[in-house]
Amino acid sequence: MACSKGLNQRLKEDRISQLPDPLICHILSHLPSKETVKTSVLSTRWRSLWLCVPSFDLACWRLPKINDFKSFGDKFFDSNRFSCIHDVKLFIGDIGLRKGVDDVPSYLMSWFDAAINRKIQHLDAWFPPCSFKMPLRLYTCKTLVSLKLFHVTLDGVEFVSLPCLKTLHLKYMWYGKEANFERLVTCCPVLEELKISGCVNDNAKVFRVLSRSLKKLRIKTRKDDQGFGSEFVIDAPRLCFLRINDKLSEGFILNDVDSNAKVDISLSFGLDVIDEASISSRRSTIRSFLHGISKVRDMTLCRDTFKLICQYSKIEPLPQFGNMSTLRVTFRVSDMKWLPTLLGSFSNLKSLILVWNTNSKKMYFKELRKFNYSTVSECLLSSLEFVDIKTGISGHAAELQLVMFLLMNSTILKKLTVRLNYYCTDEKHIIKTLLDLPRRSTKCKVVIY
Numbered sequence: 088m089a090c091s092k093g094l095n096q097r098l099k100e101d102r103i104s105q106l107p108d109p110l111i112c113h114i115l116s117h118l119p120s121k122e123t124v125k126t127s128v129l130s131t132r133w134r135s136l137w138l139c140v141p142s143f144d145l146a147c148w149r150l151p152k153i154n155d156f157k158s159f160g161d162k163f164f165d166s167n168r169f170s171c172i173h174d175v176k177l178f179i180g181d182i183g184l185r186k187g188v189d190d191v192p193s194y195l196m197s198w199f200d201a202a203i204n205r206k207i208q209h210l211d212a213w214f215p216p217c218s219f220k221m222p223l224r225l226y227t228c229k230t231l232v233s234l235k236l237f238h239v240t241l242d243g244v245e246f247v248s249l250p251c252l253k254t255l256h257l258k259y260m261w262y263g264k265e266a267n268f269e270r271l272v273t274c275c276p277v278l279e280e281l282k283i284s285g286c287v288n289d290n291a292k293v294f295r296v297l298s299r300s301l302k303k304l305r306i307k308t309r310k311d312d313q314g315f316g317s318e319f320v321i322d323a324p325r326l327c328f329l330r331i332n333d334k335l336s337e338g339f340i341l342n343d344v345d346s347n348a349k350v351d352i353s354l355s356f357g358l359d360v361i362d363e364a365s366i367s368s369r370r371s372t373i374r375s376f377l378h379g380i381s382k383v384r385d386m387t388l389c390r391d392t393f394k395l396i397c398q399y400s401k402i403e404p405l406p407q408f409g410n411m412s413t414l415r416v417t418f419r420v421s422d423m424k425w426l427p428t429l430l431g432s433f434s435n436l437k438s439l440i441l442v443w444n445t446n447s448k449k450m451y452f453k454e455l456r457k458f459n460y461s462t463v464s465e466c467l468l469s470s471l472e473f474v475d476i477k478t479g480i481s482g483h484a485a486e487l488q489l490v491m492f493l494l495m496n497s498t499i500l501k502k503l504t505v506r507l508n509y510y511c512t513d514e515k516h517i518i519k520t521l522l523d524l525p526r527r528s529t530k531c532k533v534v535i536y
Contacts, residue, residue, distance in 0.1 A: 146177075254278075278300050326348055352380070366395065407434065412438065444478075455485035
């Protein structure tokens with residue numbers, strides 16, 4: 088009874104409040120700012136602790152009244168504050184912003200200045216669609232490690248020095264002159280990750296990504312992006328991951344990438360129609376790009392890019408991707424006939440992942456039967472070890488013929504994975520048929536999901 092009473096007494100104690108302020112603030116930094124502020128009502132000791140938390144997340148929709156919004160921010164970014172501010176996320180809507188004014192309001196400028204003075208490391212700032220100018224001090228901040236900007240202009244930024252910046256995300260920016268973008272990237276000597284998403288009403292035509300430290304690059308545009316540049320020039324010898332989802336840019340020049348790089352390509356070189364005639368107009372740029380990625384080890388191709396490459400192969404031979412180990416391809420079933428042509432350039436391929444559309448069953452099986460089973464690529468005979476068919480099959484003869492082609496011609500295949508269609512009516516029969524298919528490699532396993 089005495090032990091039980093003592094335990095109950097200890098459970099009732101406020102042991103968290105006995106912790107030192109720095110440790111409590113560190114704990115609170117892992118909570119959303121809204122929850123952190125709520126702790127101010129716990130006791131007089133906790134009333135001001137949230138003001139010393141090193142991270143801050145303020146969104147305009149949480150405080151729709153401008154006076155409340157400003158008052159809340161002013162308290163956190165108080166100039167008399169001594170503790171550091173490491174992580175700030177600001178989502179600024181139309182609240183408190185005057186139409187037609189591009190400069191950031193003075194109260195926001197004071198917040199940014201306070202964050203810079205308190206050695207900010209991570210800044211994520213979102214503005215409404217207008218060309219807002221950040222304080223110039225931001226571009227010479229020696230403590231910034233991560234910078235993410237949305238709807239901000241670089242026009243007028245003449246000097247950049249970000250010695251610690253490793254992550255840079257730019258979304259719907261105004262770059263003005265081409266040199267502004269190039270300067271921002273090249274003046275980040277330890278930059279490792281760069282993400283570019285769209286651009287609005289800009290004059291920049293060529294985006295040069297020149298970096299000796301960059302490891303990850305993501306580029307994304309949409310058809311309705313206004314004024315986006317017509318060409319990208321990428322010179323990043325340490326680049327090990329490249330993702331391009333671009334429907335606008337007409338050219339991509341890839342000068343140098345790491346031989347172990349992984350690329351994910353959804354690219355049409357600005358073409359609305361992908362046919363032999365239109366591809367001829369981009370012949371040199373496509374050739375240059377294909378040679379630029381020919382040394383990578385891992386590649387993912389979307390269906391438009393797959394079609395573009397295959398149509399290009401009708402004009403001139405594809406380069407050899409002798410270093411390629413893993414290939415993921417998504418394509419329309421009508422373009423499946425080009426698969427042997429593509430695989431012919433991957434002599435050392437070890438892993439192949441296939442995805443194709445099955446919208447129209449009648450068209451699906453008709454096109455599937457057109458697949459040329461007489462052409463056997465070198466990789467099937469010498470290097471291919473794993474095949475994964477992501478598209479669910481229903482056991483139709485044309486599908487089984489494709490699976491049998493892979494099994495019968497892959498000499499060292501270790502594993503072939505297939506998936507049954509969700510609407511499959513005779514699963515047991517299809518599974519038995521798949522498992523009984525002859526295979527050239529005695530070590531090959533057929534895995535069915």
